[in-house]
Amino acid sequence: MNFILELLKGGGAALLDYLSAHVLTCLVPAFFIAGAIAVFLSQKAILRYFGPRSPKVLSYSVASVSGTILAVCSCTVLPLFGGIYKRGAGIGPATAFLYSGPAINVLAIVYSARLLGWELGLARVIGAVVFSVVIGLIMAAIWQGRQPKVVDDDAFSFEQEKGERPMWKSALFFVLLVLVLIFAAGHGWVRNLVKLAGVRETLSYWLAWLPALLLILAVVTIVVRWFKKGEFVDWMRETWRFTKMIFPWLLGGVFVAGILKVLLPDAWIAAAVGGNSILSNLTASVFGALMYFATLTEVPIIKAFTDMGMGHGPALALLLAGPALSLPNMLVIRRIMGWGRTLTYIGLVVVMATLTGWLFGAIFH
Secondary structure, three states: OHHHHHHHHHHHHHHHHHHHHHHHHHHHHHHHHHHHHHHHOOHHHHHHHHOOOOOHHHHHHHHHOHHHHOOOOOOOHHHHHHHHHHOOOOHHHHHHHHHHHHHOOHHHHHHHHHHHOHHHHHHHHHHHHHHHHHHHHHHHHHHHHHOOOOOOOOOOOOOOOOOOOOHHHHHHHHHHHHHHHHHHHOHHHHHHHHHHOOOOHHHHHHHHHHHHHHHHHHHHHHHHHHOOHHHHHHHHHHHHHHHHHHHHHHHHHHHHHHHHHHHOOHHHHHHHOEOOOHHHHHHHHHHHHHOOOOOOOHHHHHHHHHHOOEOHHHHHHHHHHOOOOOHHHHHHHHHHHHHHHHHHHHHHHHHHHHHHHHHHHHHHO
């Protein structure tokens, strides 16, 4: 009975932490961005960069580095991926974006290099960019031919259509939405910078939220001045649709992930991923794929594991698989693109993380 209570306590604690730390600052802005993508970006605009007929160099280049400005976790990126995939993006660039979004945000890279060493930090950057492109290309090779064909002779046209909103207005709107996400998710480090300047504790709290509040005010002003009432209603409707589709699965998955943390003690994990064998790297990859890591939280966890004897290779394998996958993430991806594509994506991430970790461990052992 006590064991069951401990499991429930672990799941509840994970759920409470997720709701308190990530829903307001990360997930809510991401849902609004997803709804905006679905409504305000035309299919042609998406196909220009991510469509199956788009130049591969352009589409994969954009997708592979997209995560550098978004401090999002494996769950927060899902509404953005859903919005892109829904609008006809090719499965290759879409999955490249799905991987790169949480894998290579700037905050995580800098934090990894500082806490775990420059070797792991640099390997994480190179591995994540290469991973996203390779995974996207393989997914496209396997699944693109089985998707409905999107035929559009004007897919590459950048000319503005009659009555279409000027591109610079739409670009500014989306830039502001992304900045709201960045500053809301990063209000903690903004607050630390303000405190370093000698500002009092209470004042630093409000000043940390000031950039996000000003950005929200700018978004509201743009919507009032530039958008029609029907467009705003459609945006809210799509945002709510994504929330209903994804949020319940996220809560259930986070709860299960919290239970798994209780079932898998730290000591067992450290013993299982010591050294640099293929098995230890595979274990680290699978563990990372199953567990939920909020943005940046994987770094101190891996630091603790390395202090307990975790090898450099398994550490990198966990860094490459953990942020990009999680149990909640898998459940939602399955709803968006089906079991076949989801299992292929999961398998590619785990296998590539295992082999990359093993190679890195062999070099820096």
